[in-house]
Amino acid sequence: YNQVENGCQVIWYRSDGRREKFLENTDFLKAFCADFESNMKFQQSQMENFIINFEYFKFAHKKFLEIESKLMPQLQSILSGRNPLKTKNCSMVVFKMSSILAVLPYLDPKTIKRITMTDSKQGPVPDIGKWRIDELMELPHWKNAEQVDIIDVFVEDVPVEKFLAFKRVYIYVEVVNMEQVLEWKEAFLHSPTLDSILIKFSSSDAVSRFISTYGDPVSDIDMFGSQRKCWFFKVPSVQVSLYDAQFRIQRLEEFPENVRVVSEFWEHKFPVSLAAVGFEECL
Template identity: 25%
Template sequence: MSAEYPFEKCLLTMPDVVMNKTLGLLDFQAVQCLRKTCSTFRNFIDEVKPDSAFTHLQFSVKPDHITSLYYFNEFSIEVKYTRNGGGCSVEWYGRDQKLHNKLLESVDFFDVASKDISSVLTNQKSVMKCLDVECSLDEIREGQQEVLYQVSEKFLSNLEPCLASKPKKLQVKTFQTKVADETQILHLLPHLEVENLTIRNGRESSNREAVLNMEKLIVLEQWKKLDTLNIFGFCVNLKIEDLLHLKRCFVKYETMNTVMIEELKEAFRTSSHLEFFRIEYGLTDIQDLMDPSYADPFTGLNPFGDVFKRWFFSVSTPERVLKITITPYQIVLDFDLLVNVPEGVTVN
C-alpha cells in the first residue's frame, strides 16, 4: 500500500455497515465490476447479496452461444457468451453503449453464462416484471438440434440449484419460455413465484401438433396460483377442470366435444374469477356441438372473413351475459353487457 493511499484508508477496511451502505448506492453494473476486482469484494458481495434490481431478464440459448439481456428502469445490459476454441469469449454492452470483450481460457461458455446469471438471480430480491427463457430449435442448422438440446439442458441444470437455494422463491410477474418439451420448463418453474405463464414450442416450425405433457406441471403449487396461461405451438392433454382456477387462458386441444363445452359454460356462469378463455382445436369442427336445445345463435363474420356463431347466457349479474363464440378453429368464452346483445337474439 502506497503512502498516498495508506492501508487504514483502504475501502476494504471499512466497517460492514459502511460497505453495505456503499453497495446500496451503486447500480448493478458497478456492483458487478466491484465484485470482479478481488476475492475479498467478491466474497463480501456474495454474502451480502445486494439486490440486482433488474425488471426483466431475457436469455437465449444457441448451440455455440448464450445471450443474456438485463433490463433496468432506465437502461439495459447485454452480455454474450460464445464458444471460442476450448474457451469462452465474453462480449457485453454496458451503459456506455461501448462493446467490451474478454477471453476466458479452458472453460465452457454455458458454465460461464450460468455462473454469472446464477449470481444475479441469487441477489434478485425485488419482483421482476418478466423472466424470458428461449431454447429454440427454429433457425438452427440441420444436425445442431441435438447439440442445442444438450447445451440448454446443461445450462438450465446449472441455474436450478441457485434458484432452489434461495430462501424465498424468485418473484416474477410473467415467466415466458420457448422450449422443446416440458422437461426444460421443470428446471425453473418449481423455483419461481409467478402469476402469468407463457409457453412456446421451440420446435414449432417442424412440429406444430406436438402434445405438451402437462402431468408434472399441473401438480406444482405454481400451477395452482397462476392467473394467466398461454401455450402456443403445442396441444395439451389437460382436463377442463385443470384450467378452471385460471382467470385467462389460451390453449389448443387436438379435439373438443360437447361435454367439454358444457363444462366450460357452466364454470363461467357460476365462477367469480373467470374472465377470458380462448381454446383452439385441431381435428374437430365444433360449431355443431352446442346443445341443440339452446336458442339459435347470432351468426356473423370476423375481421378475417371466418363465419362465427355466438350464443349468449345469463349470469348472476343481471346487466352482464356470458358470450360463447365458436369458429371452425376456436372457441372463445368471455363476458359482455346485456345491452350489447344483438336485437332479436335470445339470451339462454
C-alpha cells in the same frame, strides 16, 4: 456467450456502447452459469419477467436440444440453492416439459401472476407435439397464478376443474367436441375468477352441430379481418365464440343490434343476460 476457438466470447451492452471479453479455455455454458449465479445471489426484489427462450432454428435444432439438456440441470441447481426467486411473469420456450419443472418450482409462487409455456419445436415444424401437465398442475404456482398460456403444443387430458382459479386461460388441445365446449362454458359460469378462455384445437365437430341445432348464424368480419359465424344466446354476461380452429369464452357488455337471440340453449339459475357464439375461419 459464444463458444469460439480456444474459449468463450462474452458480449454485453451498456449505456456507453458494446463491451466484449474473451475467456480463454472456458466453456460458454460454464461461464454463463457462473455469471447467472452471481447475479441471482443478490436478487431479492421482485422482477417483472423471468424468461428462458430456446428459440427454434431448424438448422440448429439438435444443438439447441443438447444445450437445453445440459443447461437446465445447472439452472435447477443454482435456483434450488437460494430463496425462491420473486418474479411476476415466467415465460419459457423450451423443448421439454421437464425443463419447465426444473425451474418453475424454485420461483416464488406468491408473486407469480402469469405462466407462459411454449414448445420450442414449433414454428416451421408441421407436427404439434403433446405435453402432459399433471405435475405442473400440482404446483402452488399453478394454483396462485392469474393467467396461463400453453402455446404450440397440445395439452393432454385437460381437467377443466384445474383451470377454474385462473383469470385467463389460453391453451392448445388436439380435439374439441360440442360437449367439451359446453363443459368449459359451465365452468366459466361457476368460476368467481375466470374472465377469458381461449382454446385452440386441431379438429372439432362443434361448427356443424351448432348449425344443425341452432340454425343459420350471423356472418361478419371481426376486428382482425377474420371471417366469423356467430350465434347469440341469453346467458349471464358471457360471450362464447367458436372459431374454425379455436373457441373463446369471455365477458360480454351487450349484443350487436338486430341479431336473433337463442334463449333455450343454456340452463342456469342466474339473472338472464347476454352471450354470443361465433364460428370463425381464420385467414
